[in-house]
Amino acid sequence: MERDRAQDGGAPAGAPRGAAGLDADFVVRWLTAAAAAVDREADRLTELDAAIGDADHGANMRRGFRAVTGTLAEDPPATPGAVLALAGRTLVSTVGGASGPLYGTLLRRTGGELGTEAPRVSSAEFAAALAAGVAAVGALGGSAPGDKTMLDALVPAAEALPESFDAARRAAVAGALATVPLRARRGRASLLGDRSIGHQDPGAASAALLVTALAETAAEAAGSPDD
Amino acid sequence: MKMLINVPERVVADALRGLAAAHPDLLTVDVERRIVVRRDAPVAGKVALLSGGGSGHEPLHAGFVGPGMLDAACPGEVFTSPVPDQMVRAAAAVDSGEGVLFVVKNYTGDVLNFTMAAELAEDEGVQVSTVVLRDDVAVSEDGESAGRRGTGGTLFVEKIAGAAAEEGAPLVRVASVARRVAESTRSFGVALSACSTPARGAPTFDLPPGELELGIGIHGEPGRERRPMMTSGEIADAAVAAVVEDLRPDSPVLLLVNGMGATPLLELYGFAAEVHRVLAERRVAVARTLVGNYVTSLDMAGCSVTLCQADEELLRLWDAPVRTAALRRGR
Numbered sequence: 257m258e259r260d261r262a263q264d265g266g267a268p269a270g271a272p273r274g275a276a277g278l279d280a281d282f283v284v285r286w287l288t289a290a291a292a293a294v295d296r297e298a299d300r301l302t303e304l305d306a307a308i309g310d311a312d313h314g315a316n317m318r319r320g321f322r323a324v325t326g327t328l329a330e331d332p333p334a335t336p337g338a339v340l341a342l343a344g345r346t347l348v349s350t351v352g353g354a355s356g357p358l359y360g361t362l363l364r365r366t367g368g369e370l371g372t373e374a375p376r377v378s379s380a381e382f383a384a385a386l387a388a389g390v391a392a393v394g395a396l397g398g399s400a401p402g403d404k405t406m407l408d409a410l411v412p413a414a415e416a417l418p419e420s421f422d423a424a425r426r427a428a429v430a431g432a433l434a435t436v437p438l439r440a441r442r443g444r445a446s447l448l449g450d451r452s453i454g455h456q457d458p459g460a461a462s463a464a465l466l467v468t469a470l471a472e473t474a475a476e477a478a479g480s481p482d483d
Numbered sequence: 484m485k486m487l488i489n490v491p492e493r494v495v496a497d498a499l500r501g502l503a504a505a506h507p508d509l510l511t512v513d514v515e516r517r518i519v520v521r522r523d524a525p526v527a528g529k530v531a532l533l534s535g536g537g538s539g540h541e542p543l544h545a546g547f548v549g550p551g552m553l554d555a556a557c558p559g560e561v562f563t564s565p566v567p568d569q570m571v572r573a574a575a576a577v578d579s580g581e582g583v584l585f586v587v588k589n590y591t592g593d594v595l596n597f598t599m600a601a602e603l604a605e606d607e608g609v610q611v612s613t614v615v616l617r618d619d620v621a622v623s624e625d626g627e628s629a630g631r632r633g634t635g636g637t638l639f640v641e642k643i644a645g646a647a648a649e650e651g652a653p654l655v656r657v658a659s660v661a662r663r664v665a666e667s668t669r670s671f672g673v674a675l676s677a678c679s680t681p682a683r684g685a686p687t688f689d690l691p692p693g694e695l696e697l698g699i700g701i702h703g704e705p706g707r708e709r710r711p712m713m714t715s716g717e718i719a720d721a722a723v724a725a726v727v728e729d730l731r732p733d734s735p736v737l738l739l740v741n742g743m744g745a746t747p748l749l750e751l752y753g754f755a756a757e758v759h760r761v762l763a764e765r766r767v768a769v770a771r772t773l774v775g776n777y778v779t780s781l782d783m784a785g786c787s788v789t790l791c792q793a794d795e796e797l798l799r800l801w802d803a804p805v806r807t808a809a810l811r812r813g814r
Contacts, residue, residue: 310562310702311683348599352563357595396595439627443591446628447704 277376282477283339284328289469291321297465304458308445313355313458320351320359335375336382340367354443355459358393358406365392383417390414397442401431404440404452406459408432413467425471432456432464484679484686484782491681495538495558502545506808509549517569519545519556524577530648530657531555531577534586534641535570536593537562539680539781540701543637544586546809552645553586553807561680561781562702564592570600574609582610582654584661586641588633589617590702612658616640618670618789620729621698621707632700635741635778635789636668639801642810646803660800664791671698671725672787673718674743678703678780697721701743701780715750719757722788727765732792735770737801738762739789744779746786751775754786770798777809 294301294317302314324343333339344364348356366389370377377385390410394400401411412427433456440452443459488494496514503512511520525531534544535557544556554577559565574583583604587597594615601611616633617624624630644661652660674696677686680703687703690696695718698707713721730736740755742748755774762769770793778787793801804813 306683306687310704311680311687312560312563315682316560316563349566349568352559352566352596353592354564354590354595356564356566356592357599397591441627443629444702444704447622447632447700449628 278336278379278382279376280332280334280336280339282473283336284332285476286470286473287321287328287339287343288325289473290466291325293465293469294318294321294462297461301458301462304456304461307455308440308448308452309458310444312353313462316351316353316355317359317462320347320356323347323350333372335370335372336377337367337370337374337385338372340364340370341372343367354397355462358397358459361396362389362393362410365389379421380418383414386417387414399442402438403442404435404438404445404457404460405442406457406463408435408438408457409460409463409467413463421471421474425468428464428467432460435460484684486679486681486684488681491684494681495560498538498541499545499558502808509806509808510545516572517558517565518573518576519548519558520573520576521548521550521554523550524554525579526554527579528581528651529554529579530581530652530654531574531579531583532586532641532645532648532657533557533570533573533577533583534637535559535565535573535597536588536590537564537702539678540779542776542809543778544641547638547641547645547807549805549807551649551803551805551807552641552810554583561682564590564596567596567600567603570597571603571607574600574604574611575607578609582612584644584648584654584657585611585613586637586644586661587613587615588637589615589630590632591629593633610654612654614640614644614658614661614665616665616668618665618668619700620669620671620725621700634672634701635670635739635787636665636791638739638741638773638777638810639668639737639789639791640664642805643797643800645805646800649803650800660797664797667730667793667797668789668791669726669730670739670787670789671722672700672706672743672785673697673722674699674706674780674783674785675712676745676782676784678744678783680781695785698725699780699783699785701778703780703783715754716757716760718786719754719761719788722786723758723761723765726788726790727762727767730790730792732767732790734792734794735768735798736762737791737793737798738769738772739777739787739791740772740774741778741787741789742776743783743785743787744776745782745784746776748775751786758788771801
């Protein structure tokens with residue numbers, strides 16, 4: 257934890273202090289912040305979904321992330337990988353729709369890559385694991401960036417994460433906004449064809465919330481001494 | 484929008500409690516876990532059929548649980564697919580050891596949740612086969628979208644494959660019958676009004692009084708084309724043309740004239756007459772007709788036409804006895 261960052265070759269610039277040590281508590285704080293953001297923005301997500309989907313994305317995500325914070329408060333696992341795997345399973349069990357399996361897979365695979373043993377992982381390991389989680393989402397949904405899905409926020413975020421948490425945040429937010437002019441090729445919005453153009457994808461919007469929460473949690477960790 | 488509900492959050496649970504109260508002879512209902520199971524499940528030596536999807540399409544699917552059709556149904560939130568836990572638990576409850584057929588409508592959420600459920604159920608030793616319905620011709624299959632939706636054709640698959648399972652056919656056989664029905668079935672839907680979800684309390688899209696929407700799905704989403712209001716006969720012309728030109732049937736068909744939820748049967752039977760007229764003009768013979776509200780979209784007004792090209796075997800299975808809340812014949 258107290259290693260000089262200059263000696264930590266794998267730690268990206270702008271990573272939290274103690275970059276060699278993202279622990280279970282860090283992940284719990286991230287997911288708690290994500291749940292708060294989803295709760296705060298649920299109505300906006302639902303309105304985005306009403307335009308090109310079926311007006312339930314905010315409600316479904318809120319239900320799922322409330323279940324995640326409830327489960328983590330009850331019995332938080334001891335390693336970051338185990339926290340992510342449990343959160344992913346909880347999302348799969350509570351969200352429904354396409355978002356449940358997709359976000360559940362994102363967290364489960366990211367957690368799986370980290371393994372359940374390591375009590376701390378480096379930022380570089382975390383970035384690689386998240387990239388694997390994002391790839392698993394693409395494989396499950398059979399989609400790619402440009403299809404107007406959550407991947408339009410997640411893929412650029414995962415690519416920018418080795419640089420810094422804040423770069424990932426900026427990439428996710430920009431990626432979500434960039435879905436507005438796209439024509440949806442996956443999910444229910446794709447059934448609208450050209451009528452899906454001109455609206456932000458609700459999945460990309462919620463993905464940007466998650467990445468923003470991650471960057472904010474990292475910034476807080478960096479700002480707090482002895483973390 | 485006035486609705487006959489208590490609170491939006493309890494709509495699905497309240498309906499399940501009502502289903503349990505109305506059909507204790509047929510069904511076992513787990514209201515909390517959202518699972519509806521055939522009363523006498525698991526039936527020894529029989530392949531089980533399991534379906535599910537978002538609520539709001541009643542009587543689909545829970546209304547089709549019973550001898551000769553489904554063994555289990557897993558209702559999700561309104562217009563939201565159920566979660567894998569429901570299907571895994573239901574599969575374990577109905578599997579006699581002969582395996583379970585998942586009947587899935589082609590929506591991204593349903594397909595993903597059923598896919599995960601199939602993997603988890605197989606981990607627990609349940610043999611699973613899946614058939615995916617994509618009967619709605621209003622959606623193009625060009626790879627630029629999620630593809631054709633599962634709609635009214637689901638009823639034909641659940642009834643006919645359910646009859647095959649009831650006769651004791653093994654899983655591979657039941658699955659192949661289900662796929663044959665799915666591949667031989669096409670649908671087209673028309674909305675005269677949008678529907679209102681309980682959570683939203685207002686119409687999901689704006690359809691002016693003088694217009695209708697052609698090529699709609701069953702989730703209150705807008706359709707393929709909006710036109711000035713048409714007569715029943717003109718709607719039948721358009722709907723049958725869309726279905727027949729895609730299916731191109733060369734033998735007698737099963738016909739489902741389905742109401743979307745808020746269209747009176749008086750209108751629906753008048754529409755059925757028009758559909759028969761158009762089919763006769765197009766030299767398509769109708770072997771059987773079913774008219775009613777079976778695959779609905781909450782309080783949407785409108786209808787859909789589904790045709791299934793049926794050979795001798797499919798016709799015999801269609802005529803086989805069935806005893807469910809929403810469809811009964813023969814015993």
